[in-house]
Amino acid sequence: MGLREIKGDSRSEPGELPHLNNLSNSNKNAVKEKSKMSRKVFIFDTTLRDGEQSPGASLNSTEKMEIARQLAKLNVDIIEAGFPISSQEDFESVSKIAQEIKGPTICALARAVDVDIDRAWEAVKYAQKPMIHTFVGTSDIHIKGQLRKNRDDVLKMAISAVQRAKSHCYEVEFSPMDASRTDPVYLREVVAAAIEYGATVVNIPDTVGYAIPEQFAQIIRDLIENVANIDKIRISVHCHDDLGMSTSNSISAVKSGATQIECAINGMGERAGNTPLEEVVMAIKTRADYLDAYTDIKTQELISTSKLVSRLMGFVVPPNKSIVGSNAFAHSSGIHQDGVLKERATFELMNPTDVGLQQSEIILTARSGRHALRHHLFELGYELTDDQLDKAYERFLSVADKKKNVFDEDLVAIIEDELPNIPQTYYLDYIQVSSGTKFVPTATIGLRQGNEVFQEAAYGDGPVDAVYKAIDKITGLKLELIDYSIQATTMGKDAMGEVQVRIKYDHRTIIGRGASTDIIEASAKAYINAINKLLYGKAI
Numbered sequence: 001m002g003l004r005e006i007k008g009d010s011r012s013e014p015g016e017l018p019h020l021n022n023l024s025n026s027n028k029n030a031v032k033e034k035s036k037m038s039r040k041v042f043i044f045d046t047t048l049r050d051g052e053q054s055p056g057a058s059l060n061s062t063e064k065m066e067i068a069r070q071l072a073k074l075n076v077d078i079i080e081a082g083f084p085i086s087s088q089e090d091f092e093s094v095s096k097i098a099q100e101i102k103g104p105t106i107c108a109l110a111r112a113v114d115v116d117i118d119r120a121w122e123a124v125k126y127a128q129k130p131m132i133h134t135f136v137g138t139s140d141i142h143i144k145g146q147l148r149k150n151r152d153d154v155l156k157m158a159i160s161a162v163q164r165a166k167s168h169c170y171e172v173e174f175s176p177m178d179a180s181r182t183d184p185v186y187l188r189e190v191v192a193a194a195i196e197y198g199a200t201v202v203n204i205p206d207t208v209g210y211a212i213p214e215q216f217a218q219i220i221r222d223l224i225e226n227v228a229n230i231d232k233i234r235i236s237v238h239c240h241d242d243l244g245m246s247t248s249n250s251i252s253a254v255k256s257g258a259t260q261i262e263c264a265i266n267g268m269g270e271r272a273g274n275t276p277l278e279e280v281v282m283a284i285k286t287r288a289d290y291l292d293a294y295t296d297i298k299t300q301e302l303i304s305t306s307k308l309v310s311r312l313m314g315f316v317v318p319p320n321k322s323i324v325g326s327n328a329f330a331h332s333s334g335i336h337q338d339g340v341l342k343e344r345a346t347f348e349l350m351n352p353t354d355v356g357l358q359q360s361e362i363i364l365t366a367r368s369g370r371h372a373l374r375h376h377l378f379e380l381g382y383e384l385t386d387d388q389l390d391k392a393y394e395r396f397l398s399v400a401d402k403k404k405n406v407f408d409e410d411l412v413a414i415i416e417d418e419l420p421n422i423p424q425t426y427y428l429d430y431i432q433v434s435s436g437t438k439f440v441p442t443a444t445i446g447l448r449q450g451n452e453v454f455q456e457a458a459y460g461d462g463p464v465d466a467v468y469k470a471i472d473k474i475t476g477l478k479l480e481l482i483d484y485s486i487q488a489t490t491m492g493k494d495a496m497g498e499v500q501v502r503i504k505y506d507h508r509t510i511i512g513r514g515a516s517t518d519i520i521e522a523s524a525k526a527y528i529n530a531i532n533k534l535l536y537g538k539a540i
């Protein structure tokens with residue numbers, strides 16, 4: 001059993017690597033058991049550093065903190081919080097993250113020069129588990145073209161940078177930048193020196209996205225076979241997606257012995273981006289049988305983390321994006337739908353709930369059968385009689401003929417046309433909201449039920465939240481709001497706003513809609529609409 005396998009089982013505090021001698025006998029056995037099963041792969045998230053370097057994705061300090069909190073919830077091992085020497089703002093946000101975020105190691109980036117390294121330390125020194133990441137280009141293209149030095153100079157720079165960082169901090173990561181285009185013999189030499197002078201992690205970057213999986217795996221194997229004491233440190237990889245191979249390269253590296261992946265949410269990063277965290281994590285989880293490895297990521301947080309990063313960075317996630325795209329778990333062919341309804345494993349590789357989705361979204365098409373329609377309508381809150389189903393199915397087929405995919409929204413429109421009007425258990429009678437930058441938003445709502453009007457007031461995080469809380473007080477229902485969207489249905493400042501909500505109750509997801517020129521009123525109407533559907537569905 002190698003030391004690296006043992007290390008994988010314990011999230012070590014800075015200052016001590018778990019050595020066999022430090023473990024009690026029972027611990028040794030526990031470690032043995034787990035390491036026999038698999039190796040831990042550390043997840044080093046660089047959304048806030050490499051990801052933030054995506055052109056057009058810059059974040060302010062509050063937004064960075066929000067993402068850092070979510071990354072801690074996702075349970076990443078290391079957060080690379082920024083590059084403190086690059087600006088005063090970056091320095092401050094790294095420093096705030098280091099002071100506030102508990103759990104993950106907080107890392108700061110520094111070029112291989114003293115002033116950078118000292119600045120990085122200043123920023124992370126208050127972290128529970130601080131780390132300095134220092135790097136220097138080692139390919140001839142970088143040495144001659146960018147640094148205008150020779151290999152000996154660069155080797156000395158690497159040694160002195162690691163020593164400097166080590167004088168501040170136990171956890172030191174060293175990266176020979178552009179490693180995949182570096183002469184392999186020289187790469188061994190630099191990596192061996194970094195380890196000798198105290199690096200606890202050596203990161204092998206495919207800086208320009210040049211590597212091919214088999215070749216990249218070979219680079220890692222070559223280092224493992226030829227560098228002294230490499231089994232005492234973590235081997236990391238950092239791959240870019242210029243040729244669309246960042247995930248494949250990272251996974252190949254894990255297969256050949258790497259124990260850390262640097263990656264970013266939604267694959268954010270320079271140019272074509274960095275390795276998408278969600279992809280490598282789910283690849284390791286789904287193919288643990290082949291890779292014999294695991295991560296500590298709370299995968300149920302993947303979708304919400306992806307949404308947060310997409311919203312704050314202003315980068316839309318394409319619908320067909322692996323793991324976090326809106327279509328990633330949607331099936332449209334009739335055969336697939338039927339299969340998934342009967343036995344999920346037929347066409348679904350991963351369980352959607354593992355990544356934080358409620359259920360796989362089945363988009364109906366003209367090829368979908370009656371069974372799929374009935375099931376889907378039930379999930380949306382409608383239980384139909386056979387007669388009603390026949391009618392709805394006919395209508396559905398004519399819509400599906402014109403439109404390729406029939407989404408939930410279309411089904412709601414069809415069904416509401418086809419079914420007798422849904423009884424309006426509750427009507428909105430009046431609404432009064434006060435909010436402003438210095439007030440706690442408060443709402444007073446009157447809901448009519450039959451001849452009676454029930455009134456309640458509530459406050460909330462925002463005016464819509466306050467309105468929904470007041471409505472909940474009246475209905476007494478415990479509803480979970482899982483989606484809220486608003487769009488203008490007409491042009492201009494006096495546009496009609498249409499609000500659509502998705503609420504969850506028991507295992508059912510129900511869509512409600514409301515329109516008004518006042519968006520708060522539209523929000524209330526949408527919520528009440530969903531509640532009326534829910535109550536109607538329960539009644540039949």
Ligand SMILES: [Zn+2]
Pocket residue numbers: 050207238240269270274
């Ligand atoms: Zn990078």
